[in-house]
Amino acid sequence: MDCCGLLTAQKEPVPLKSIEVEVEVRDHVATVVSTLNYENKEDKPIEAVFVFPLPGDAAVCHFSAKIGQTQIVAEVKEKQQAREEYDDALSSGQQAFLLEESEQSPDIFTLSVGSLPPGESASIRLEYVTELAVQADDGLRFCLPAVLNPRYQPQGSDGASVQVTSVPASLVPYSLSLSARVSSPRPICKVESSCSLDPLQYLNPEQTQATVKLAEGHKFDRDVELLIYYKDAHQPTAVVEAGQASAEPGTLMGDPVVMLSLYPEFPQSVTSSLASCGEFVFLLDRSGSMDCSINNTVHQETRIGSARDTLLLLLKSLPMGCYFNIYSFGSSYEHIFPKSVEYSETTLEEALKKVKEMNADLGGTEILESLKHIYSQPCIPKQPRQLFVFTDGEVFNTKEVLDLVKKNSGSHRCFSFGIGEGASSALINGLAKEGGGHAQFITGTDRMQPKVMQSLRFALQPAVEDISVTWALPKGVSVTDLSPPITTIFQGQRSLIYAQLTGETLEAAEGSVMVKYNLAGHPSQNQLHFSLKPAQDTGLTVHRLGAQTRIRSLEGEERDNEGELDEGVKKKVVDLSVQSGVSSSFTAFIAVNKGNNEPIEGPLTRRNVPAPSFMMMSCLQSGYMPAPQMMPCVAAYDLVCGVVEDITPKQISTDPFLELVSLQKASGCWLLDPALAAALGKTSEEVENTKPSAVNQEVWATILALIWLHGFKMEAKEEWELLAMKAISWLHAQNAPCVADCVEAGNTLLGYSVQKDAMGL
Numbered sequence: 001m002d003c004c005g006l007l008t009a010q011k012e013p014v015p016l017k018s019i020e021v022e023v024e025v026r027d028h029v030a031t032v033v034s035t036l037n038y039e040n041k042e043d044k045p046i047e048a049v050f051v052f053p054l055p056g057d058a059a060v061c062h063f064s065a066k067i068g069q070t071q072i073v074a075e076v077k078e079k080q081q082a083r084e085e086y087d088d089a090l091s092s093g094q095q096a097f098l099l100e101e102s103e104q105s106p107d108i109f110t111l112s113v114g115s116l117p118p119g120e121s122a123s124i125r126l127e128y129v130t131e132l133a134v135q136a137d138d139g140l141r142f143c144l145p146a147v148l149n150p151r152y153q154p155q156g157s158d159g160a161s162v163q164v165t166s167v168p169a170s171l172v173p174y175s176l177s178l179s180a181r182v183s184s185p186r187p188i189c190k191v192e193s194s195c196s197l198d199p200l201q202y203l204n205p206e207q208t209q210a211t212v213k214l215a216e217g218h219k220f221d222r223d224v225e226l227l228i229y230y231k232d233a234h235q236p237t238a239v240v241e242a243g244q245a246s247a248e249p250g251t252l253m254g255d256p257v258v259m260l261s262l263y264p265e266f267p268q269s270v271t272s273s274l275a276s277c278g279e280f281v282f283l284l285d286r287s288g289s290m291d292c293s294i295n296n297t298v299h300q301e302t303r304i305g306s307a308r309d310t311l312l313l314l315l316k317s318l319p320m321g322c323y324f325n326i327y328s329f330g331s332s333y334e335h336i337f338p339k340s341v342e343y344s345e346t347t348l349e350e351a352l353k354k355v356k357e358m359n360a361d362l363g364g365t366e367i368l369e370s371l372k373h374i375y376s377q378p379c380i381p382k383q384p385r386q387l388f389v390f391t392d393g394e395v396f397n398t399k400e401v402l403d404l405v406k407k408n409s410g411s412h413r414c415f416s417f418g419i420g421e422g423a424s425s426a427l428i429n430g431l432a433k434e435g436g437g438h439a440q441f442i443t444g445t446d447r448m449q450p451k452v453m454q455s456l457r458f459a460l461q462p463a464v465e466d467i468s469v470t471w472a473l474p475k476g477v478s479v480t481d482l483s484p485p486i487t488t489i490f491q492g493q494r495s496l497i498y499a500q501l502t503g504e505t506l507e508a509a510e511g512s513v514m515v516k517y518n519l520a521g522h523p524s525q526n527q528l529h530f531s532l533k534p535a536q537d538t539g540l541t542v543h544r545l546g547a548q549t550r551i552r553s554l555e556g557e558e559r560d561n562e563g564e565l566d567e568g569v570k571k572k573v574v575d576l577s578v579q580s581g582v583s584s585s586f587t588a589f590i591a592v593n594k595g596n597n598e599p600i601e602g603p604l605t606r607r608n609v610p611a612p613s614f615m616m617m618s619c620l621q622s623g624y625m626p627a628p629q630m631m632p633c634v635a636a637y638d639l640v641c642g643v644v645e646d647i648t649p650k651q652i653s654t655d656p657f658l659e660l661v662s663l664q665k666a667s668g669c670w671l672l673d674p675a676l677a678a679a680l681g682k683t684s685e686e687v688e689n690t691k692p693s694a695v696n697q698e699v700w701a702t703i704l705a706l707i708w709l710h711g712f713k714m715e716a717k718e719e720w721e722l723l724a725m726k727a728i729s730w731l732h733a734q735n736a737p738c739v740a741d742c743v744e745a746g747n748t749l750l751g752y753s754v755q756k757d758a759m760g761l
Contacts, residue, residue: 016050016174021144023180025228027237028132028261028494029541030142032058036124040116047090048113053145055130056107056426059548059582061540062127063589065097065113067120074099074591076578082588089592090114097124100588105398106552107145107426129541129548133429134494136440136454138233139192143425143441144178144224178214178224185237189229194222194443222421225443234263234492238530240501241542252500253580256534257482257546260497260513264489264526266461270519275460279323279340279383281374281412282311284358285367285391285419286328291360292392294420294442303419304360306448307390309658311355313449314388316664317456317722318343323383326351330362333370339377345666352662365395368404375408385412386459388452389431393423399585401427406434406556409487413437413463415455419448434556436488449719456722462520464489469497473511474532477503482546484553489517498546501532508533547580555585656681657713657720660705664723668730670705672697680708680750690749692741699736702727704746706759711752728760 020035040046054060063074077085079100089096095115102108116122132140182188187207191200196215203209214224239259247254290304301309311326318324323340324347327333336354341347367389379385395401405414414435418428419442432439438458440451467486471479482498489495497513509532516525554573557566570586577584660679663670670676677687691700706727709720731739743756 016048018175018177021176021178021224023142023144023178023226025132025140025142025180025182025184025226026538026541027184027230028134028140029129029259029545030132031129031539031541032127032144033062034126036111036126038113038116038122038124040118040120043118045115045117048116050111050113052109052111053107053422053424054109054128055143055145056105056424056429057548057552058107058128058130059544060099060101060109060126060128060589061544061580061582062125063097063099063591064125065095065591065593066123066125067095067593070593072097072591072593074589076581076583076587077590078574078578079586079588082590085590085592086112086114095122095593097591098588099126099583101583101585103399103585104396105424105426106585107398107424129544131496131545132228133439134233135227136451137229138492139227139229140233141441142180142226142228145422145425176214176218176224177216178218179211180213180226181209181211182228183209184230186233186235187231189231191229192227194225194445223443234265236263236526236528237261238528239535239538239542240530240532241538241540242534244540244543247579250502251579252482252547252550252576253540253543256501256532257543258499258501258511258530259542259545260499260528260530262495262497262515262526262528263492264495264515264517264524266491266519266524267522270462270522275384275462276319276321277383278319278459279325279380279385280314280318280459281324281340281385281387282314282326283367283370283374283387283389284311284326284328285330285365286358286360286362287330287365287392288360288363289365289392290419292420294446294448302360303392304358306442307419308355308358309655310390310448310452312352312658312662313453313719313723314456315348315351315355316661317453317726319460319726320344320667323380324351326355327370327374328358328362329365329367329370330360331364331366332362333366333373334362335373340380343666348666365391367391367395368397368401371401371404375404375411379411384463387412387414387435387437388455388459389414389416390419391417391423391427392420393418393425393427395424395427398424398427398430402430402434402556405431409435413459413488415459416440417442417448417452417455438488438490438493450716453719453722458490460722461491464517464519466516466518468516470514470516471499471511472514473501474509477501477509477511477532482550482553484549486515489515498542498549500546544580544582547576547582551576551582551584657716660708661720661723664705664727668702668723668726668728669698670701670727672701676701676705680704682749686749690745692738692745694738695736695742696734699731699734699739700742700746702731703739703742703761704750706761707743707746707750707752707754710754710759711747711750725760731761 016036017039018037022033024031038048065072074097082098086096086098093115097114098112100110102110111124113122113124132142135141182191185208188210191212195218198213198215201211203211241257243254243256249255284307286304291302293302294306320343322343324343325340326336336351374387412435414431415437416428416431416439421443423441428441429439438455440455442448442451467489469486473479480500480502482500483496486495510529511532512527512529514525514527516523551573554569557569573584573586577587583589656679663676663679665671672687674684677684680687687704691697706724709724713720739761740756743761747753
């Protein structure tokens with residue numbers, strides 16, 4: 001595909017001049033208004049096409065255009081009807097604007113600005129609402145996807161790929177400004193970002209309202225991420241929103257809608273007792289893009305390198321008695337063992353040897369076939385299957401992948417990790433949602449290991465079963481669930497419930513919801529009481545999120561053999577989308593300027609607005625050239641960037657922490673050998689000569705390793721805590737004498753003062 005003529009390096013003017021973004025965050029919900037400013041400096045009318053990413057769970061609810069003094073508000077219509085109206089408008093010389101969601105992935109949108117006359121300007125206003133995901137450290141993550149990496153389309157797959165004109169981030173010819181206003185019932189502790197921010201400005205003494213801005217000069221080399229931290233973040237909340245006055249009572253938009261945010265807390269006795277069984281399947285992306293760095297630092301460790309280190313930690317932290325296997329995928333897929341094997345010293349060593357040899361050398365990103373193979377393997381009795389997926393999330397057939405995971409959701413839990421800028425939020429969040437697991441994103445300077453180890457902790461906790469939701473509401477008020485049934489609950493992680501309330505509600509009345517579940521054989525419950533009085537100044541945010549939740553639920557219903565939804569379900573989606581003004585995969589926003597009777601004359605020239613591609617920039621920096629099918633605009637690289645420089649990678653020194661971890665045996669112990677001494681920074685003689693005489697070598701080596709971890713790596717405890725617990729269990733099983741003497745001698749040797757009790761001994 002030759003798209004060289006669409007790039008700025010070809011001296012063609014690009015009509016998009018700037019993007020202005022205003023974000024309003026209320027507790028854990030964000031309303032985002034983006035204004036895209038276009039200007040046609042050519043001497044002929046143009047059609048500008050801009051393909052861009054949005055959060056996968058965003059509810060796009062407003063789209064309007066301003067040309068001169070004329071404001072046109074778009075309507076939601078069935079997609080084919082909207083496309084025909086757009087084409088008809090253009091063919092008759094009218095101005096028209098079309099916004100539609102990709103049929104392959106709900107986080108990709110295409111904006112078409114049609115018949116923009118020479119010298120004319122247009123401002124496009126796009127509004128969406130989205131929930132903020134809870135992170136491992138209790139921060140709430142808002143992400144404005146500013147980077148769109150081309151999606152890999154498998155050879156021979158059906159459907160037209162989304163065509164993305166990509167240029168390196170530094171050459172994007174338009175600017176981005178962003179300001180955010182944050183408010184919450186609880187004080188705002190801080191706001192962090194991987195991008196440069198102006199200082200946080202508090203608006204009241206209670207520090208419950210604040211503003212923050214993106215610093216000038218954002219270079220489009222990363223998504224714009226805000227991490228918002230509130231005091232007492234785990235407080236359950238309920239928001240009741242009044243229905244739209246102009247809507248018919250009994251409809252979703254005419255009735256009140258409630259949004260419940262629950263944070264179940266499990267007993268300490270349950271969270272500390274980790275499972276000693278399970279089948280752990282690790283699926284690693286080895287496509288060419290995994291050879292890029294996580295951010296745009298040339299000498300930062302590559303995505304595949306970080307994933308290898310993470311697999312080392314995961315494998316060392318698995319419990320004895322479990323089963324495991326490792327798959328990797330690109331244009332094809334591989335597995336280390338023909339089927340999952342029992343975890344032992346022999347199988348662990350074989351796996352680690354293969355992991356060290358893994359590189360980003362398997363071509364494109366075809367995850368579907370590897371998942372099909374995994375699901376075709378019979379489950380092992382009494383060994384619950386846990387699937388860990390690591391990918392930079394640049395796939396074309398997102399919906400097909402998620403349908404497969406959902407179909408097999410009863411046989412496993414899926415934990416997903418999006419690596420690097422531009423990872424598809426629809427894919428990463430969707431894998432976890434459909435697979436009953438948990439999603440994490442690793443961007444900027446994030447370390448992959450602590451986030452992955454938190455997910456392993458979730459996987460080792462007993463699965464929550466028999467989840468039910470019961471409502472208690474005043475007489476005459478009925479409830480209709482908008483959310484799909486809750487299938488997964490994790491300690492400290494938020495569960496959101498949307499519901500439509502029908503009937504006469506009294507503002508002074510109260511309702512309650514009870515969530516019951518079984519946890520490790522123990523019945524548990526969480527109850528939340530809430531007022532039915534509608535909240536002030538929420539607009540229709542809760543209704544739109546509720547509508548979006550219901551739309552996605554309907555879109556995910558069982559499909560026929562050709563992957564098509566039932567026509568009755570499609571009609572439900574279209575009707576709900578049109579009624580609520582929220583986009584779907586079967587609808588689109590269409591606006592036609594009918595006020596100007598003067599047709600626009602001259603041939604219409606199509607101009608694709610380039611999206612910033614982090615993958616292109618970082619891969620060029622690292623000397624990696626993607627395969628042509630991965631990068632539709634690969635022919636334009638030399639025109640934009642010149643010849644790729646031969647950059648010699650910086651030699652990465654061995655991490656003593658990872659070196660120490662690599663020496664641990666499957667049982668949890670360490671051996672007393674020169675490699676351990678070197679990892680501890682000592683000579684073999686120093687380590688051997690200070691060993692108490694009554695203690696065997698493995699016990700002494702294991703205690704030294706634990707002292708080193710507590711003394712030298714306490715800030716990374718979440719990364720090594722599970723493997724340390726395994727070591728402590730091994731020590732207890734040895735009934736070793738003189739443990740206190742060993743700890744004292746070890747502290748003296750290593751120069752620490754770690755207490756025996758602090759290590760769990």
